[in-house]
Amino acid sequence: MSHLGKPYSLKSLELRNRIVMSPMCQYSVDAEDGAPNDWHFVHYTSRAIGGTGLVIMEMTDVEPDGRITNGDLGLWSDEQIPAFRRIINEIHKYGAKAAIQIAHAGRKALDAEVPVGPGDVAFLPNGKKPRALTTEEAWQMIEKFGQTARRAVEAGVDTVELHGAHGYLIHQFQSPGLNKREDEFGKDLAKFGVEVIRAVKKVLPADMPLMMRISAIEYMADGYGLDHSVELCRQYRDAGVDLFDVSTGGESGPPGDKRPGNFPGYQLPFARVIKEKLGVPVMTVGMMEEPALAEHALAAGDADLVAVARGMLRNPYWAVDALRKLDGDAEVVKQYERAYGSR
Numbered sequence: 001m002s003h004l005g006k007p008y009s010l011k012s013l014e015l016r017n018r019i020v021m022s023p024m025c026q027y028s029v030d031a032e033d034g035a036p037n038d039w040h041f042v043h044y045t046s047r048a049i050g051g052t053g054l055v056i057m058e059m060t061d062v063e064p065d066g067r068i069t070n071g072d073l074g075l076w077s078d079e080q081i082p083a084f085r086r087i088i089n090e091i092h093k094y095g096a097k098a099a100i101q102i103a104h105a106g107r108k109a110l111d112a113e114v115p116v117g118p119g120d121v122a123f124l125p126n127g128k129k130p131r132a133l134t135t136e137e138a139w140q141m142i143e144k145f146g147q148t149a150r151r152a153v154e155a156g157v158d159t160v161e162l163h164g165a166h167g168y169l170i171h172q173f174q175s176p177g178l179n180k181r182e183d184e185f186g187k188d189l190a191k192f193g194v195e196v197i198r199a200v201k202k203v204l205p206a207d208m209p210l211m212m213r214i215s216a217i218e219y220m221a222d223g224y225g226l227d228h229s230v231e232l233c234r235q236y237r238d239a240g241v242d243l244f245d246v247s248t249g250g251e252s253g254p255p256g257d258k259r260p261g262n263f264p265g266y267q268l269p270f271a272r273v274i275k276e277k278l279g280v281p282v283m284t285v286g287m288m289e290e291p292a293l294a295e296h297a298l299a300a301g302d303a304d305l306v307a308v309a310r311g312m313l314r315n316p317y318w319a320v321d322a323l324r325k326l327d328g329d330a331e332v333v334k335q336y337e338r339a340y341g342s343r
Contacts, residue, residue, distance in 0.1 A: 002326035003298035004291065008053065008305060010242060010281060012207040013159050015053035015305075016095055018298055019319045022285050022307035023056040023101040023161070023213075027071035034064065034074030035083035044087050047312060048096035049333055051319030054305070055091050056099040057084070059163055060152075062144040065112035066104035066169070075100065075148045075155075084155035094333065097158040099211070102148050102200070104141065106130070106169030117172050118179045118186070123252050135183045138192060141169070146199030159208060160200065164193055164236070165215035166250030174232055175251060177223055190235040197239040209242035211283070216246050216270035217260075220253030226270065230277050243281040245307065246271035265293050272302040283307050291322035 008015040021044075028039045036057070044055050060073040067074060075084065088098040107117035107130040115123075115130040116137070122129050133141060149160050164170035172178045173185060173192035185192050197210065204210060214236075216229045233244055248260065248267055260266045267286035275282040284303035288294050289311025297303045312318045323330035324340070332340055 002295050002323065004295050004306065005323045005327055005330070011209040012205070013054075013097060013209050015097055017051070017053040017319065017323065018305050019052050019294075019322070020054045020283060020305050020307040021047045021052045021056055021312050022309035023058045024309055024313065025058045025068065025072055027069055029071055029073055033080075034061070034067070034072070034076070035080040036073055036087055037083070040073075041087050041090065044098075045090045045094065046316040047319075048091040048094040050315075050317035051323065051330060051332070052096050052312070053319070054097045054099060054159075056101055056161055056307075057087070058101060059103045059168075060100050060148070062102065062104050062141070062148040065109055065115070066106075067112075068105045068108060068110055070111045075102070075151045076144070078151060078154075081151050081155050084152070088156040092156070098156070099159045099161050100152045100155070100157050101161040101163050101213070102145060102152065103163035104145075104169040106172045108167055117169065118181055118192075121178070123167070132181070135185065138185050139195075142192070142195045142199050145196045146203055149200040150203040153204060153208070159211055160204065161211040161213060161245060162196060162200065162241075163213050165213040165247045167215075167252065168250070170196060171215055171250060175218060175224060176228070177218065177220060177253065178251060190232050193232070194235055194239045197236055197241060201240040210240055211243045211245055212236055212241045213245040213247055214274075215248050215250050216267070216274065217248050217258050218251050219249045219256060219259040220251050221256035223251060223253070223256055223258060225258060226273055230274060233274055233278055233280070237278055237280050241280075243283060243304070244271075244274055245283040245285065246274055247285055263287065264290055265297065268297055268302055275303070281305070285309060289318065291325045294322065295326055
């Protein structure tokens with residue numbers, strides 16, 4: 001059996017293979033509702049049918065103005081729980097496990113009348129000027145993350161991922177180039193993220209792992225590098241993160257010289273460093289859709305899980321096809337067996 005096809009366990013999470021559907025916004029909900037609909041039901045269920053081990057539902061926000069656009073998902077109300085539960089139950093029916101990525105877009109909330117963030121600098125030169133959260137409001141936002149995680153648990157998730165990357169709110173607080181505050185959340189750049197983790201851990205079952213997506217480096221001039229992100233991850237690990245989903249970039253500013261080339265596996269070296277330095281499981285993402293590359297990342301010990309993004313948008317059955325390519329066979333649902341010569 002390939003490494004990609006081997007089961008994986010982390011606390012109570014038991015995956016049938018090492019393949020993860022990376023969270024990708026679909027921009028497909030009612031602006032007022034924020035709850036997943038039939039599009040999401042088909043979208044996520046089809047990837048479970050297609051053999052994926054873990055399906056991470058897209059960036060799901062803790063309040064209406066925390067969304068990138070009004071077409072994004074949210075889980076700020078108990079009334080939204082049944083729509084998520086419906087999808088998660090169906091994902092489970094086909095042997096996959098389910099996660100929700102919890103987030104707030106911060107200053108990148110394009111449709112918010114007045115975005116919020118650690119400061120008042122707009123994401124784009126001609127973009128909306130955000131309002132800096134007060135210290136009290138920052139603590140209230142932390143509690144919103146916790147309440148959204150509670151709802152995710154009630155909806156039936158197997159794990160939760162926090163979005164601390166790509167220039168969204170947690171990232172904005174942890175970035176020395178973006179966070180110029182003078183309060184407790186500015187003096188310690190990891191504090192906002194640490195407190196979010198603690199709030200979420202309080203509502204997760206004791207044996208449920210917590211994942212976190214992190215930007216290992218920033219691309220802007222004078223953006224932070226690996227030394228900073230390793231120290232962030234050290235504090236986040238100690239606060240309760242069990243696995244890091246390692247990405248890069250996402251902020252805005254004059255370009256620097258840290259941006260890696262755009263080639264298959266370009267983010268894998270960053271995952272390897274965090275894994276080696278902190279002794280913590282990692283997931284790698286970023287043009288990992290060639291099965292041989294995904295297999296190499298696992299076989300070399302550079303990552304524990306491989307997340308596939310655009311490749312899985314193009315092919316809902318990427319997992320089955322990849323495992324058949326590597327192992328010569330893969331389990332498929334009985335309805336599709338004839339397509340693979342099994343009957």
